[in-house]
Amino acid sequence: MSTPPCVSPAGAFYQFPRYDLDLPSTEVVAALRTVYGVAVRPGSEFGAQDEGHLRLSYAADAASITEGVRRLAHGLAGLRCTPFHADGESTPAR
Numbered sequence: 001m002s003t004p005p006c007v008s009p010a011g012a013f014y015q016f017p018r019y020d021l022d023l024p025s026t027e028v029v030a031a032l033r034t035v036y037g038v039a040v041r042p043g044s045e046f047g048a049q050d051e052g053h054l055r056l057s058y059a060a061d062a063a064s065i066t067e068g069v070r071r072l073a074h075g076l077a078g079l080r081c082t083p084f085h086a087d088g089e090s091t092p093a094r
Contacts, residue, residue, distance in 0.1 A: 015056040016043065021079055025051055028079065036075035038068055 021028060025042030032038040043053030056072075058065050
């Protein structure tokens, strides 16, 4: 699995990676939260031009960040295999 492209921030403790799924960021966020236990924010909250991105915070200890990234990678891989719909129509496997 490839790593989403990220630009190193000049300050703060956020990343804003682009993902390569054909789903709106709100649906990606909902699936990551409900199925994989990962809390991220949809890029669309920052404007229509940021759709297709997720906002990640790394204001946590190293172990929590490592686990969050593991779950995020697992979740994005799962969403590639089984689309998630906010209405609960289809849910990816854990």
